[in-house]
Amino acid sequence: MEPILAVKHINKFFGTNQVLKDVSFSVEPGQVHALVGENGAGKSTLMNIIGGIHKPDSGDILLDGNKITIADPWQARELGISVVFQELSLTPNMTVAENIFVRREAASRFGFINWKKLNQQAQDLFDQIGINLSATALVSSYAVGMQQIIEIAKAISFDARVIIMDEPTSALSETEVDRLYSLVGDLTQRGVAIVFISHKLNEVVRIADKISVLRDGQMVGEVDPKASDQGEIIRLMVGRNIDDLYPEKGIDSSDVILEVRNLSNPPVFDDVSITLRRGEILGFAGLVGAGRTEVARAIFGADRFVSGEILLDGVPVEIRSPRHAIEAGIMYLTEDRKMMGLFLPMTVRDNIVAASLDQYRNAVGLLQHKAIVERSQAFMDLVDIRPRDDRTTVVNLSGGNQQKSLLAKCLSAHPKVLIADEPTRGVDVGAKAKIHQDLRKLADQGVGVIVISSELPEVLGLSDRVAVFREGHLASVLAGDDISQEAVMRHAIR
Numbered sequence: 001m002e003p004i005l006a007v008k009h010i011n012k013f014f015g016t017n018q019v020l021k022d023v024s025f026s027v028e029p030g031q032v033h034a035l036v037g038e039n040g041a042g043k044s045t046l047m048n049i050i051g052g053i054h055k056p057d058s059g060d061i062l063l064d065g066n067k068i069t070i071a072d073p074w075q076a077r078e079l080g081i082s083v084v085f086q087e088l089s090l091t092p093n094m095t096v097a098e099n100i101f102v103r104r105e106a107a108s109r110f111g112f113i114n115w116k117k118l119n120q121q122a123q124d125l126f127d128q129i130g131i132n133l134s135a136t137a138l139v140s141s142y143a144v145g146m147q148q149i150i151e152i153a154k155a156i157s158f159d160a161r162v163i164i165m166d167e168p169t170s171a172l173s174e175t176e177v178d179r180l181y182s183l184v185g186d187l188t189q190r191g192v193a194i195v196f197i198s199h200k201l202n203e204v205v206r207i208a209d210k211i212s213v214l215r216d217g218q219m220v221g222e223v224d225p226k227a228s229d230q231g232e233i234i235r236l237m238v239g240r241n242i243d244d245l246y247p248e249k250g251i252d253s254s255d256v257i258l259e260v261r262n263l264s265n266p267p268v269f270d271d272v273s274i275t276l277r278r279g280e281i282l283g284f285a286g287l288v289g290a291g292r293t294e295v296a297r298a299i300f301g302a303d304r305f306v307s308g309e310i311l312l313d314g315v316p317v318e319i320r321s322p323r324h325a326i327e328a329g330i331m332y333l334t335e336d337r338k339m340m341g342l343f344l345p346m347t348v349r350d351n352i353v354a355a356s357l358d359q360y361r362n363a364v365g366l367l368q369h370k371a372i373v374e375r376s377q378a379f380m381d382l383v384d385i386r387p388r389d390d391r392t393t394v395v396n397l398s399g400g401n402q403q404k405s406l407l408a409k410c411l412s413a414h415p416k417v418l419i420a421d422e423p424t425r426g427v428d429v430g431a432k433a434k435i436h437q438d439l440r441k442l443a444d445q446g447v448g449v450i451v452i453s454s455e456l457p458e459v460l461g462l463s464d465r466v467a468v469f470r471e472g473h474l475a476s477v478l479a480g481d482d483i484s485q486e487a488v489m490r491h492a493i494r
């Protein structure tokens with residue numbers, strides 16, 4: 001079939017760094033074409049070229065066989081190319097409808113915007129694609145997963161012929177993922193071409209008609225998902241086998257490091273009591289909206305709670321803000337790295353040391369530059385941030401490497417307690433196994449670790465105990481051999 005869109009022999013440099021090397025790629029109507037590769041392989045860069053954000057240094061872009069140039073994202077949309085960006089690009093303090101129709105509002109001749117009409121249009125769109133969203137609610141009132149769905153709804157609203165989804169499921173729960181799959185099915189039925197970028201290879205194999213593999217800026221192969229397994233894809237991606245076994249579980253400890261007593265903020269969560277022991281990984285499981293992240297945020301001082309108590313090393317602590325939490329030794333690796341975690345315009349170095357600056361002061365309070373440089377290098381090595389240059393601005397890192405920077409930032413503060421919310425969001429298979437080991441190593445050093453993840457296998461594989469939440473209550477705490485998918489689901493749903 002004739003491709004709708006093709007790129008040929010694309011080269012792209014950032015400074016002297018060549019991130020795309022003679023790349024060719026095309027998409028056909030009604031097909032899902034997956035693009036996979038390690039963190040930093042060049043996937044987003046390639047899609048940003050197609051989406052009009054970056055210009056290639058050389059090479060051609062063809063639409064229906066005709067050479068075109070794409071000046072900016074708005075022109076890309078006019079040409080029928082719509083991108084769901086890896087990093088959320090919504091404006092949180094505007095409504096859902098405003099975000100979807102921004103810069104193309106159905107303005108009347110006198111420049112007035114007919115909000116009633118716009119809201120209705122947005123609501124119709126949601127009904128049509130079967131999602132439960134309110135057009136007039138603020139984007140900030142939705143959790144990250146739902147914001148990702150809003151991004152997708154926005155892309156669909158442009159009547160695109162090509163929709164590029166750059167890790168659309170990295171923050172979605174299972175039901176939301178199913179919803180997305182059926183959306184993708186509807187779109188391909190109508191002849192839309194989908195580019196699907198994901199590190200979740202089981203998803204890729206399930207949804208794609210064709211898989212292209214990018215390694216170090218080069219196309220290294222095309223795989224037929226029906227005729228190949230994940231192992232083969234991984235070998236093409238990284239050039240070796242990855243052993244994705246979870247690290248061994250920790251030793252039993254009875255030494256409680258963090259205790260949460262009767263924490264309540266109804267109706268979000270109510271009467272939650274939890275103990276976290278030194279050296280253990282405690283998983284938080286439950287459906288979306290069950291209160292996992294909300295409890296974690298309350299412990300970190302990011303959200304208020306109306307009653308209850310938090311004890312650290314047996315001593316009640318008053319945590320009124322994230323600053324207090326960090327000072328007390330609690331770090332939170334956030335689900336939403338843009339909103340709460342990283343300072344994108346700053347360098348990797350400054351981000352890594354930002355939460356622990358006081359550790360780098362000498363006797364008279366001056367910052368010790370050499371110590372800062374050494375430490376930031378050490379933590380970049382530890383979590384394997386690529387490229388290994390701590391003066392890189394975080395915004396210029398690939399998505400997965402931004403996630404690793406966030407982990408480095410949390411670790412460099414030497415926390416007593418680390419709350420890791422979606423710790424492997426957007427990282428490739430190799431880096432994921434590495435982060436799992438890092439978390440276990442941290443626990444072995446005596447840190448109490450809480451892990452929240454939308455991937456149940458990750459929670460089960462990592463945790464020594466699992467706290468299951470249901471509708472804002474702690475339904476059960478499972479340990480040892482009692483930890484299983486069935487047991488978690490039984491308590492999470494009932």
Ligand SMILES: Nc1ncnc2c1ncn2[C@@H]1O[C@H](COP(=O)(O)OP(=O)(O)OP(=O)(O)O)[C@@H](O)[C@H]1O
Nearest residue numbers: 014019039040041042043044045396397398399400
């Ligand atoms: N604006 C930029 N300026 C400089 N370098 C950049 C910029 N954007 C990306 N890079 C670099 O280009 C390379 C490819 O990054 P890209 O974001 O395309 O990777 P990716 O395959 O999408 O990875 P991930 O799976 O982590 O999202 C990386 O080395 C990255 O640091």
Ligand SMILES: [Mg+2]
Nearest residue numbers: 044086398399
């Ligand atoms: Mg990317």
